[in-house]
Amino acid sequence: MRFSIHEHFQLAHRSGDGRLPFLQVTDVQADVLKPKLKRLHGSGRSRLYPGALTALAASLISVMVMPTTAQADTPPGTYAYVTYGADAVAVIDTATNSVSATVTVGDIPVDVAVTSDGSEAYVTRDQQAAVSVIDTATNTVSHTIPVVSRGEGVAVAPDGSQVYVVHRNADTVSVIDTATHAVTGTVPVGHNPSGAAVAPDGAHVYVTNLSSGTVSVIETATHAVSTIGVGAHPYGVAVSPDSGHVYVANNAGSISVVDAATNAVSTISVGGAPDHVAITPDGAHAWVTDLAGHSAWVIDTASNTVSATLPLPGSPFDIAITPDGARAYISGFSANGPVTVIDTATHAVTQAASLGGFARGIAIGTITVPTADLEVELTAQASGLLFSAVTYTMTTSNHGPQRLQSATVTLTYPQGLTSPSAPGCTVNPSTRTVTCPISALTPGASATRQITTQAHLLALGSQTATATRTTSAPADPNHTNDTATATCQALTTLLVTC
Template sequence: MSAAAIVAGLASLMVVPTPAGAAAQVREYAYVANRNSNTVSVIDTATNTVTATISVGRTPTFPAISPNGTRAYVSNQDSGSVSVINTLTNRVIATIPVGTNPIGVVVTPNGARAYVANQNSNSVSVIDTAANRVIATIPVAGGPTLVAISPNGARAYVTTPNSSSVSVIDTATNKVVATITAGIGNAPVGVAITPDGTRVYVADLGSNEVSVIDTATNTVVATIPVGTNPTLLAISPNGARVYVANQNSNSVSVIDTATNTVVATITAGLGANPVGVALSPNGARAYVTNQTSNNVSVIDTATNTVVATIGVGSYPGGLAVGRVNVASAVSAVQPVTIRRHIKNKIKQTQGFGP
C-alpha cells in the first residue's frame, strides 16, 4: 500500500465530529463526603442515583467543586490532607498535605486557589490548584472550621467556634484583616455568602441561631432563631433563601433573606441528624446529608418538600453540587484513539512495497 493510500485511509480517523446536543453533555453531580467510610459518593442528580464511590483519605469531611467543574477537593480530617479528584474519571489524582484536622475547603471564583480550614493547627492553608501544593499558611486562632469566599474573591470568611468569632482574610495578602465577635453566637460553624457579596450567614451551633454579617462594616445586623444545633447552611443562587441543617432537631430551616425570618421548617421525609446542605446550580433542589441515617434527602425548593432519598456511605458530612462537562471526556480520549488507529495501520503495512 502506498503512503498516499495510508494517508487517505487515516483521513476519516482524524475527523472529530461535534457531538449532537452538546449542551446535554453537561451533567450535574453531587459529591458527598462519607466520614466513616473514607469515601466520596457521586450522585447523578438527574436520576438521584449513586454512580461512583471514590476512596479518599481518613475521615473525609467536606468537598468543594472547582468553578469549571473539572476537580473536586475533599478535606481528610484524620489524614491532614486534601484529596484532589478528577471529576471526569472520578479518580484521585493528587493528595496535598495541609494542617491538622482540616475540615472546610473552598475554591476561589477563578479556580486558582483553594482555602482549607485546619481546626487543630489553628491555621488556613492556601493551595495553588495548578501545582496542587500549599503556597501559604495563615494563622487563625479559635479552631478554624469552615470557610467561604466572597463572589469577587477578595475576602475569605472563616468560622472559629472555639472563640465564637468569624475571621476575615484578605486573599490578596493572605492575612487576617478583621475578627468579628460582637453578635456572633456560640460555636459558629457553617458559613455562606450571598451572591451579591453583601451578607454573610453564619450557623451558630451552640446558640441555635444564624448570625447575619454586613460585609461592608463587618458587623452583625441580624440574629435569626432556627432549630437545634444548626451545622451547615447554603444560600440559593438568587440569594432569596438560606437553607439551614439543624442537626439535633432533624429539620431544615428556610430563611427569607429579605426579612431575615424563617418562612418554613422542613421535617417530613428528612433522615436523622441532618448536617450538610447544598443547592443545585439552578436552585430547584436542596440536598441534605443525614449523618446517622446514611442518606441524602432531596428537597424541592418550590414546595419545600422531600422528593427523594438517596443512600450513600457511612456518616455523610459535607457535600457539594456542581456541573461537570462530560463532553470533555470525549476530547480527552480522542487523540489516544487516533494514535492507536494510526499505529495499527502502520503495523498492517509494514513489509509491503508500494
C-alpha cells in the same frame, strides 16, 4: 454550661425533655471505634450521644459491604459529591438521584468542595494531614496534597485558582494553588476554625471559629485577617451571591448575618443547633440544617425571618443547592447515611440515596462537554530570484476553555504552485493538500507549521491558499475562525507578490 454540638459529637439525639445528654466513652473505647468516631480532641474523655454506639456498629457493617468503584469518562451533567463512612466519596447524578460512582479517599473524609468548572473535587480528611483531589472526569484521586494538619472545612475560589483548607487543630487555613496542587500559604485564624466560604467576588474568605465565637475574614490578595464577633459556636458559613452578606450558623441556636461592607452583625434566633447554611443562587433564601432537631430552616433573606421549618429524616448535616436553585441536597449524619433532596419551590422531600455510612460534607458541581476553540491563521511570503517560492505559515491558537488534546490543520494550495515542502506534515499532490498534526495545547498557547511551495511555469494571476481545521479533540464550539486564506499575485514565475 452549654456545649457546642460539635464539641460533643456530631450525632445528636434529643431526650424527652429536649436536653442533649451524653454517655462517657474512654479514650481506649474511642480508639477502638476509630475511624468511625469523630472524637473531641484535647480531652481525657470523649462524649457520645445515646444510640450512637448502635448506629456506629450498624454503619461499620454497612460500610464494609459498600462497593467501591471508579467511573471513567463521566457524562456531562450536575453531580453531588458526598463524603461518608470511613473512606469514601459518593458521586450522585442529580438527573437520576442515583449513585453513579464511589471514590475511595481514605482516613475519614470530612468536607468537599468542587471547582467552578466542575473538573476537580477537593476533600479534607480527619485522620491524615492531607487533601485528596478527585478528577471528576474519571472519578479517581489524581493528587494527594500534604497539609499542616487534619482538615475540616474547605472552599474554592470562584475562579478555581485557589482552595482554602481549614485546620481545626492548628488554628490555621492552608491556601492551595490548583494549578500546581501545592500549598502556597498558611493563614492564622481563630480557635478551632470549622467552616469556610469564599465571597463570589473572590475578595475575601470567611472562616468560622467554633471556640472563639468569631469569624475570621481573610483578604485573598494579601492574606491579612480581621475578626468579627458572632454568636456562640459558629460552624457553617455562606456568602450571598452579591457578596454583600455573610450568613453564619451558630450551634447555640442562632444565625448571625454579617454586613460585608460594614461588618455589622444582626441575629436571627432559631433555636435548635444550626449547623450548615447555603444560599440560593438568586440570593432570596438561606437554607440552614438543624442536626439535633432533624430539620431545616428556610430564611427569607429580604426580611431575615424564618419562612419555613421542614422536618427531615436522619440527622441533617451539610447542605448544597443545585446551580439552578431548584433543589437542595442535604447529607444525613446517621448510620444509613441518607441524602435528602428538597424541591426548593414546593418543599417536597425525597431521598436520593442511603450511602450506608455517616454522610458529612456535600458539594455540587457541573461537568460540561469539554471544548477547545481553535483559531486558524494563514500568512504567505514570496521569495526567490529565478523562480519564486511561496512560504505559508499556519498558526493554530487554542482559545480554550479546555486543553487541546490533538488536532489536524490542512492547507489547500492553488494550482499555480507545486512541490510543497512541509516537515512533519503529509503532502498529497493529487488533492493539492498538506495535512499537519497539532499536538496538545493549553489554553492561550499556539503552534505554527510552515509549508514552502514553488511557483509553476504557467502560474499567472491570483493564487489563493486556504488553511482549515479539519479535526480536533475536544470539540471546537466555534466554527467561524476555523478557516483562513492567503492570496498572492503571480505576474510571472519570476515575480510573485503576497
